[in-house]
Amino acid sequence: MVGKQKKVLHLFISLVLVLTLLAACSNNSKTNNEPSPAPSKSTTTEGTNAEGNESSSSGIDTSERVELQFYMLGNAPKDLDKVEAQVNEWLLEDLNATVKFNYTTWTDWDQKYRLLLSTGQDVDLIFTAEWTQYQQYAKNGAFMRLDELLPVAAPKLYEFVPQDMWEAVKIDGNIYTVPATYKEYVTGGFVWREDLRVKHNLPKPVDIETFEAYLAGIKQNEPNIQPLAVGQDVGATLEDAYLDFQRQRVGAMPYGLHASYSDPSNIVGYWGSEEHLTDLKRYKSWADNGYFSKNELNETDGNQDKLTNGTAAAMLSDNPTRYNSVLNQMKALHPDWDLAYHPYGLTLGYATPVHPIHNGFAVPKNSKKAERALAFYELMVTDKRYNLLTQYGFEDVNYTVEDGYYKMIGDNTTNGFVREAMNGWAWRNPEYMIFEPSYDGVEAIFNELDKIQVPDIYTGFAEDYTPYQAERAALEQVEKQYLYPLMAGLVDDVEDGLKTFMEKANQAGLEKIQESYKQQWLQYLQESGHN
Template identity: 60%
Template sequence: MKKKTGRRSLVTLTTAALALSLLAGCGGNNNSGNSANGANSGTDGNKDTAAATDSTTSTAAPAETGIDTSKKVELQFYMLGDAPKDLPVIQDEINKMAQEELNATVKFNYTSWTDWDQKYKLLLSSGQAIDLIFTADWTQYQSYAKRGAFLAIDDLLPKAAPELQKFVPESMWEDVKVDGKIYTVPATYKEYVTNGFVYREDLRKKYDLPVPKDLASYEAYMDGIVKNEPDMMPMSLNSDIGNNLHYIYTELNKMIGALPYGMGVKYESPTTVYSYWGSDEQKEELKTMKRWADKGFIPKNVLNIKDTMQDPMTSGKAASMFGDNPTRYNDMKMKISTTHPEWELAYSPFGLTTGYATPVHPIHNGFAIPKSSKNPERALAFYEKLVLDKRYNQLTQYGIEGKNYTVEDGYYKLVGTSTSNGFSREGMNGWAWRNPEFMLFDKGFDGVKAIFDELDKIQKPDLFLGFAEDYSSYQAEKAALEQVEKQYLFPLEAGLVEDIDKGLETFMQKAKQAGLEKIQTEWTKQWNAYVAEKGIK
């Protein structure tokens, strides 16, 4: 799960030229990869999930794996985010088992959340030897797979991870295919990562503020915070304005995903494509953000803030988040309960306002074998252990029982506090290898399950994540437009431009000079072809 928002982006595909350049950068081995964000969780382990096989506690000897394990290897495993403090201890325990059973050890590497996307791109283009790397829709899994960054694992699965192949439903294997090939192992845990308002309920009660359920009530809540808690940020923000303001705003307005190039498509009318940029709808968004900035909701230095979105909430510096997903909300709530039990956190899912919610697509959390891998068979065999062997799975998800956590009345309980404990729940960001049969939940997660139950009643399928853009005909224009967005659009979206009309006029002029109209025309053709092919109306 991602440390930013729970939003899901529509994936882009690259040109043959880009594919060749990436292959050259990866050293011409076999297939390399890319991935990157997010924290997620879902329904209870017995509902709409894949059942674990009888091999879930297997400790099979190397000879039973079907692969050659005669040579000892060290696997390079790359994760997004920040490593837990007790990672060396967990890694040592995992390696004791892996060395005996697979004649392998593993090195868990982390990108940190600071500029993770740039680091991720570098990992996949440098040719550095990597055996496993996180993938997701928001890390452009389809795009990287399309251009040859990952190794196709169709032929490897029955040899190196036959039980894992059986464990993942066939429909999920089909859903993650790119050009007919499998490049990632999908997570089987059902969850929602759609956004919702996160807010300090104790402060809401104390000052008799409205429950945030839509833009108007959320703004009124922040008004109350500014009035009564002037030293507290009314909402947590950082420099990623696109994800943490713009796309959350458009999700509330029923936009499909995180559409690029200012394109507008609503879930309820997917065949109608329009330009959001320059529209009255966008002007209303910019006016809202300008008003919020004038009221002090958005700090003037927001484009320079590099903190995570969650830290200000757990430290008490911020009173709300414009949007986050139910699982990350629960993570924050659990941390706060150990450090400030007098604080109370609450959540209002957007789905109850918009009228629908989409469960995550199978590509939302996964792991791929990059083309640069020197040990693809061993890597896949090890990943099978992470998913299907309870010892590996729970050790990497929860830490050491008795030291990092206990299980009381069937519930997970953190030992100590979130600051004193070196390995919190899912401390390795191992969302992709969650196994519903082994998952442990804290008592507070009952509230998240209740949210999921509510969203189940209004769920609609994600019909659009299969769209794969090919920007080969406008690659140069795309790069130029990205620079225009950074210079002229982001300040507008952060409410930092005094004259909205003039600022928007300047941005649109610069965007058109960069090739916006060509981009939007070609993108629209591809979108229309996609919905026609899929029979979406």
């Protein structure tokens, strides 16, 4: 009997040792970051991959291979396919997925954007900003609510973005986009060819009068260079920019409405006013003086490209970071050329730092792969491999890092993936960003603007255009048909042309639109404490 008990005891001890060994192996496996089952039916992909880089920390089911459709605005870089191939090699290992990077081009991007969100196309991630009407699209149900998805599918990303930024992008109390965390100023500023200014002893543009004098000097002394780059989107490049500086408006109010930053509750009709007529006559004089082409509405080249290749000498407005990018691309092609910048804020005495809504990515409501999309976007932001590759290309092929600074290999024509070629402003990670030496100048601008910064009280406003959606669509067509030619200087009789535009706009329902918008704006000011 005792012998049998000893045998049982030995068997029990042996079994305990085996179980202990198995547990040790299991723990060792987790230490080496092998996937392990989550408490639920989902499969966790937490840990690091074979190269020792951090992979997704999400707890989602990745058993089925999927292809994600990622949409960005603008033009695709030449070597996008090479970057995409490398991303997909990593992504298959990390999330059992691939991604297709799609671009709208800058031609009629707004119409293409609207179609992507309204026709049920296969889109899993799409760029958002206030200028792509994020607030309106979110309010009208175009995007998926992310409040519950983010902590599950992208917990590291959810922790990475500060809580106040999550709060700032909420529409009606819900999160619909993942904001960028890089603090910058995207307020406007005059941009010009500084080498030509010095060469011809022209004034430095710091206001509209000195800017006009610079344009006149270029026209007189450089007959083969267009003084001002405008492009087909005259609403943004002329009217928006001009009103920001000359009339200090609170934000890019639509439908011909205007309110100043200093008195935001005093919202009035700008279209058809004496101020509007005066401004249109000024644009007309610029066109008549040959400062910009009579063919601007048909242009396909970007305004920044015109500065880079030397076909234009100035822009009415651009932001400091993009100015710096254009400067570096221009210098790579023409080392003896120079570009300069004067931010509006230094003349006006105030500047608003970028609102978190300005750059982001949302998941459209029709996406069938929302969890995987967010897990992938987490990698784009927080994984150094994905972030550096999609922002700068391949090191030692597209760029090198010298003394901590980014240096492009080749120039803008030979390099297939220049800095931020994917227009990846939304997934910038301040911890990984690499700047050119000239960025020290941009940082100096930001430091100056920090001294005069005031809150952005416009971008948090979410318009609900449901009550006037049909009128809004009709008005948009009227703008393009009658107002854009006026701004582009194509209408001989500006006063009569403005009268015609206002008649057509009123027929389209302008009064109804403006009244509804005013009510919403005033309610927002009261609720937010900005009135």
